[in-house]
Amino acid sequence: MTTATIDKAAPTRKVKYGSMSRDRAWALRWSYFFLVIFAIFFLTPPIYMFITSLKSSAEISAATNPWWVFHPTLENYAGLLTSNQFLRFFWNSAIVSIFVVTITMLISVPAAFALSRMRFWGSATLATGVFLTYLIPETLLFIPLFKMFAVIGDWTGIQLINKWYVLLILYPTLTVPFCTWIMIGYFASIPKELDEAAVIDGASWIQTLTRIFIPVAFPGIIAATIFAFTVSWAQFLYPLVFTTSTDQLVMPVGIITSLIKGDVFNWGQIMTGALLGAAPPLIIYAFLMDYYIAGLTAGATKG
Amino acid sequence: MADVALQPNRSAAQTGRKRSSLHNALKRKSTVAFLMTLPLLLLIAALVIYPAFYAVHLATLNKSMQRFIGFNNFEFLFKRETFWLVVKQSCIFAITAVIFKAVLGFIIAHFVHNIPAKGQRKWRGMLLVPWVIPPAMSTLAWLWLFDPSYSAFNYTLSFFGIGPIPWTGDAMWARFSVILVNIWVGAPFFMIMYLAALKSVPEQLYEAAAIDGANWWQRIWYVTLPMMRNIIAITTLFSLIVTFANFDIVRILTAGGPLDQTHIFATWAFRIGIEGSDIPLGASVSLFMVPILAVAAIFILRDISKRGNEA
Numbered sequence: 001m002t003t004a005t006i007d008k009a010a011p012t013r014k015v016k017y018g019s020m021s022r023d024r025a026w027a028l029r030w031s032y033f034f035l036v037i038f039a040i041f042f043l044t045p046p047i048y049m050f051i052t053s054l055k056s057s058a059e060i061s062a063a064t065n066p067w068w069v070f071h072p073t074l075e076n077y078a079g080l081l082t083s084n085q086f087l088r089f090f091w092n093s094a095i096v097s098i099f100v101v102t103i104t105m106l107i108s109v110p111a112a113f114a115l116s117r118m119r120f121w122g123s124a125t126l127a128t129g130v131f132l133t134y135l136i137p138e139t140l141l142f143i144p145l146f147k148m149f150a151v152i153g154d155w156t157g158i159q160l161i162n163k164w165y166v167l168l169i170l171y172p173t174l175t176v177p178f179c180t181w182i183m184i185g186y187f188a189s190i191p192k193e194l195d196e197a198a199v200i201d202g203a204s205w206i207q208t209l210t211r212i213f214i215p216v217a218f219p220g221i222i223a224a225t226i227f228a229f230t231v232s233w234a235q236f237l238y239p240l241v242f243t244t245s246t247d248q249l250v251m252p253v254g255i256i257t258s259l260i261k262g263d264v265f266n267w268g269q270i271m272t273g274a275l276l277g278a279a280p281p282l283i284i285y286a287f288l289m290d291y292y293i294a295g296l297t298a299g300a301t302k303g
Numbered sequence: 304m305a306d307v308a309l310q311p312n313r314s315a316a317q318t319g320r321k322r323s324s325l326h327n328a329l330k331r332k333s334t335v336a337f338l339m340t341l342p343l344l345l346l347i348a349a350l351v352i353y354p355a356f357y358a359v360h361l362a363t364l365n366k367s368m369q370r371f372i373g374f375n376n377f378e379f380l381f382k383r384e385t386f387w388l389v390v391k392q393s394c395i396f397a398i399t400a401v402i403f404k405a406v407l408g409f410i411i412a413h414f415v416h417n418i419p420a421k422g423q424r425k426w427r428g429m430l431l432v433p434w435v436i437p438p439a440m441s442t443l444a445w446l447w448l449f450d451p452s453y454s455a456f457n458y459t460l461s462f463f464g465i466g467p468i469p470w471t472g473d474a475m476w477a478r479f480s481v482i483l484v485n486i487w488v489g490a491p492f493f494m495i496m497y498l499a500a501l502k503s504v505p506e507q508l509y510e511a512a513a514i515d516g517a518n519w520w521q522r523i524w525y526v527t528l529p530m531m532r533n534i535i536a537i538t539t540l541f542s543l544i545v546t547f548a549n550f551d552i553v554r555i556l557t558a559g560g561p562l563d564q565t566h567i568f569a570t571w572a573f574r575i576g577i578e579g580s581d582i583p584l585g586a587s588v589s590l591f592m593v594p595i596l597a598v599a600a601i602f603i604l605r606d607i608s609k610r611g612n613e614a
Binding site for chain 1: 332333335336337339340342343344346347350351352353354355357358361368407410411414415417418419424426427428429430431432433434435436437438439440441443444445447448450452453455458459487490491492495496499541544545548549550551554555568569572573576577582585586589590592593596599600603604
């Protein structure tokens with residue numbers, strides 16, 4: 001950076017440009033300084049989770065330096081990964097997330113295609129309506145939904161409350177509107193000539209969607225999938241309200257309700273559980289960061 | 304455009320071969336489009352719009368949900384001191400957290416934008432981690448950091464002679480902690496949005512400003528901020544909705560305590576409606592979120608349609 005600016009400078013005005021590049025070097029140093037401070041602030045909790053997860057409960061209650069592990073042990077990991085209860089939470093979370101991602105994509109991709117390409121009566125209003133539903137938070141709906149499912153249980157005998165599959169009905173309300181919205185954005189950016197060519201070649205609408213739109217908008221589909229997965233993995237309120245028996249719980253609620261027993265906090269295990277619960281989204285993020293960020297910014301920048 | 308190109312093609316196909324009317328209907332564009340959006344419509348109607356109106360209905364029933372009592376639930380709430388406490392706390396919580404998130408996100412985005420392009424990816428990736436971890440899990444880490452007897456923060460602060468701080472025990476500190484965790488979770492989102500917006504500001508504008516002798520503050524005030532106004536507005540409004548309706552952080556960190564002093568609408572509605580099994584009263588509490596959410600939503604919609612017209 002600095003050498004480039006000096007090279008460009010005319011010889012007569014070297015002093016002036018020199019001071020400017022010195023300013024820039026200082027700005028750069030300050031930027032790094034503050035970035036390091038912010039990085040410390042942002043990464044302290046996850047790192048502290050990791051530190052605590054390596055400690056035995058004896059070391060934690062000895063109240064030695066909390067930022068250092070004197071006798072690292074994997075007993076917390078071994079304890080959780082062999083506990084049937086914990087594996088059950090993990091399994092429930094995985095099943096729910098995979099099903100919800102599938103349901104979400106099956107609903108939102110065709111809908112986004114229809115709303116962005118097959119203009120029909122009310123399609124523009126409907127697209128706005130989809131975005132509006134995305135703005136309705138789950139904290140507004142959990143009480144009426146709870147009562148609704150209780151009433152359905154009374155009338156039809158289908159027990160939905162306290163069964164993990166009730167989450168398969170609830171989570172799509174959080175994922176589908178946003179996924180539809182960003183897919184509308186991605187589909188709208190595909191040039192019209194492509195589907196015109198497909199129609200001239202005799203492709204039906206379904207074929208246009210599966211052969212042209214899905215392959216071309218594949219990055220958008222990955223971004224939407226990641227979003228749906230992260231939301232269903234992280235959701236806390238719905239499972240807390242709708243499931244209570246330990247064998248029906250998903251990861252976040254399971255860790256909080258089962259590892260915290262009364263006033264006894266086994267912090268080593270809680271932190272290990274929290275870290276393992278945070279691992280799947282973090283791993284996906286580490287490998288597919290660009291798609292993740294694309295999905296995040298698409299919601300507000302597209303449309 | 305597509306319709307024009309396709310119309311003769313399709314009518315020729317239709318006249319050429321005889322098909323049953325059902326088959327024709329299925330081939331028609333509007334029918335196909337309707338069938339494709341039908342699952343979405345059913346989902347939204349049954350699980351979002353219906354429950355929203357059902358909440359209004361529930362709010363007018365008595366505790367056992369057998370009798371219509373009109374606005375009695377609301378009157379009861381207005382007379383309770385805790386309710387006004389919750390209103391006040393929700394507003395303080397949402398406004399303070401959103402302002403700090405927006406300012407912090409803006410500052411960090413600038414620093415990331417300042418450094419050479421090849422290092423930006425690494426920093427951006429690192430700084431977005433709080434947003435990626437499920438909030439329920441990271442709040443547990445904060446709860447442990449704030450632990451009354453083993454707090455790692457108090458351990459560190461004791462070296463500077465700052466006495467043990469009751470992070471979640473004292474009302475003011477508990478509010479501070481809840482807001483701090485919320486900022487920690489939300490600031491990276493602002494950072495990412497602003498960074499995307501900063502990249503779209505043309506470099507020539509800064510060069511022109513530099514030639515005119517603008518200092519860095521003037522460059523931010525007269526170039527960066529006006530260019531980013533749209534994205535700032537939409538991100539802030541969006542975050543306002545999410546923060547106002549927040550549940551996870553308060554629930555795990557303080558569960559509303561000490562003495563209801565950190566309850567916000569969502570956690571209080573949960574406490575009354577689910578834990579206290581007074582569903583109508585809980586529904587009434589959560590309905591109070593609607594006005595603020597509606598105002599924010601209207602502004603967002605206005606912004607989006609404005610941008611749609613520009614494009």
